[in-house]
Amino acid sequence: MAKYQKIYHELSTRIKNGEIRSHTYLPSENELMKQYGVSRDTVRKALDLLLNYGYIQKNKGKGSLVLDLNRISFPISGITSFSEMVKTMHGEIKTIVHVFYEQEADEELKQQLHMEKGKVYHIERIRSIDDEKVILDIDYLNGEVIKGLTLEHAQNSLYKYIENELGLKISFARKEITVEKASKEEMELLDMAGYDLLVCVKSYTYLEDATLFQYTISKHRPDKFRFVDFARRMEL
Amino acid sequence: MAKYQKIYHELSTRIKNGEIRSHTYLPSENELMKQYGVSRDTVRKALDLLLNYGYIQKNKGKGSLVLDLNRISFPISGITSFSEMVKTMHGEIKTIVHVFYEQEADEELKQQLHMEKGKVYHIERIRSIDDEKVILDIDYLNGEVIKGLTLEHAQNSLYKYIENELGLKISFARKEITVEKASKEEMELLDMAGYDLLVCVKSYTYLEDATLFQYTISKHRPDKFRFVDFARRMEL
DNA sequence: GAGTGGTCTAGACCACCGC
DNA sequence: CGGTGGTCTAGACCACTCA
Known part of the structure; x- marks a missing residue:
């Protein structure tokens, strides 16, 4: 260092x-x-x-x-992944891998992942906190960049596999937060507690050489969502 | 420069x-x-x-x-105020000042604004886009720091008054995004279009000398809310 | 091996603050 | 006025990439 x-x-x-x-x-x-x-x-x-x-x-x-850090609780920066988020939370966490397969990239995925052709991993995971299913994570990973993914890795942390085992470095991400109506399927998959909306965090994650390798949509039950940000005033 | x-x-x-x-x-x-x-x-x-x-x-x-800037549209950084947000939007914008008065700080406000005693401006504004009332902004400003605020300023931009006329420099902000149930009052004030939730952006805004001068709660109708972020991976 | 960005050094002048 | 952070310079060595 x-x-x-x-x-x-x-x-x-x-x-x-x-x-x-x-x-x-x-x-x-x-x-x-x-x-x-x-x-x-x-x-x-x-x-x-x-x-x-x-x-x-x-x-x-x-x-x-x-400065006074406790005025608003940590972390200062936004959520980057589920496993980072849970560090700041209490309660028992579980992950159920709901979908896991490799597919040929269709038109939409090719555009989202900015690739010409090739395989894409499609992973969907249901996250539960204290046995309430409150988050649905949908991941698409460029299979030409991330190789050898297994269900095991999805069960644990994708980032750990990518950074520690593949030795790739995650560099930056672009995120968008919106709120959308939950689909029928989503209502059934998650414990919605009467809500019919989901907070959607779409993120595009890039490696150090600026290749886009992941597109994620993370859908949160509204009452279980929280995002904290620290921002300096933009100059110019 | x-x-x-x-x-x-x-x-x-x-x-x-x-x-x-x-x-x-x-x-x-x-x-x-x-x-x-x-x-x-x-x-x-x-x-x-x-x-x-x-x-x-x-x-x-x-x-x-x-990098490719258009992959997700600008702005790179998060919302800092309504007037900055609307720059990136289309549609006709209107502001109705719904509440405007100066009050002695009560216990909660003293804590939120980190002040011992003194006056606080309480401002509530309804924002409409294309004649739909979709955002409610509630501002509390430390009256010992920000002096001489009028309804005129609230009608236009508070930040312009603070930066240009008072010559104070806004330095940084801490923000928190959550989703909450709308109150009866809020349901009546805004055009809710069937929604019963509001996206709440709470922000604490600081001047260059690190004095907290503003506490804002900005409540958005879910379908009219969007937040874009660019984040580099936290080191260490 | 030549070129790139990453780190580190030593020294300089300025604008701002508080006494 | 002395101390503070803000800017700028010139030079050095390193690790990395690519041909």
């Missing part, structure tokens, strides 16, 4: 622990240079990470103010 | 225009140094902005790949 990442890591965990308290100022960049024995640019890169992830706010002439 | 911001601005607009096409590589950092007559660090800062806002993807040993 690079120096500036180590410094970011140390400072962020100390802020999370409460060892560095919110509403106080971090040591100045000059001071941090001395403490860590690095150049100012290295310190600044670490602070840039803290800034981007909402840990601090920098003020000219004053210093780096530590 | 700083040099690196100018370079960012030029490159980003050229990407948006299509003058620089997606799926091509930008000139190398070395090349950009020469073209703009700046140091490598300055070029890199400009590229960092492009990276953060989802314009490019950098690959070691290869270069900076221009």
Whole structure:
């Protein structure tokens, strides 16, 4: 790990622990240079990470103010996958793999996954929290990029397989959140508790070399959906 | 404006225009140094902005790949306010100021706005698109920070007043998206078209010096809600 | 091996803040 | 005024990609 990442890591965990308290100022960049024995640019890169992830706010002439993380609970960034989401939740989680097969990409999938031809994995999983079936995840994965997927992997975590076993790096995602009427099938698959709408999170996930490898639609029962975001004001 | 911001601005607009096409590589950092007559660090800062806002993807040993912006439509970042949202929409927009008064902060508001005592503006606005009342915005503003608000300002844009007339700078926001049952009052205020749920976007907005000045609940009719996000994978 | 981006350094000047 | 963060420079070494 690079120096500036180590410094970011140390400072962020100390802020999370409460060892560095919110509403106080971090040591100045000059001071941090001395403490860590690095150049100012290295310190600044670490602070840039803290800034981007909402840990601090920098003020000219004053210093780096530590923000109050508990005002809205973590995580700062949006949901990336079910397994990341459940970390922040309580309750017993189960996954039922409802659909799992490999198919030739049809016209719509070719367009969604931006591929010419080839195989696509189609996976549907029902997620239950405390024995209530409240989330339906529908995944389409480019079979030319992700190879050797099994039902086992779908039962556990797709991301773990992709990152750890295939050694691919997930880089970025584009997400869209809308609310849609549940279909009859969906009403039967999930425990709808009287609701007839589902919150749909559509996401397109890309690898480090910018190849799109996954298109996911994650449908949540409205009362079990929550999305938290931290955003700095767009410049320009 | 700083040099690196100018370079960012030029490159980003050229990407948006299509003058620089997606799926091509930008000139190398070395090349950009020469073209703009700046140091490598300055070029890199400009590229960092492009990276953060989802314009490019950098690959070691290869270069900076221009991403396809139209895959999911803009804006890249989330909603910050109604007036920013409508820029990306079609249809005729109207605002009705439904509630506007100044009140002494009660216990709940003191906690939400993180203030000891003082006045709070309470504003409720109904937003209509093509004469359908589909959004209810409820704003609470710290009256000790934001002074001299009038009904006029509420009718137009609060942010314009705060940034242009008061000269304050809005810095960052924390947002939470959930779905809740509409109350009887809300059902009457809005054209619900048979829906009984509302998508609630709660946001806490901060100034540059990290003072919280606004707490907003924006309630959207489910079919009129859409949120787009671009996220890089969290490191560490 | 030449070119790319990733990291790190040392030094400089500026605008802003608070005393 | 001294200290803070914001910007910019010039130079260095590394790991990676591609021919």
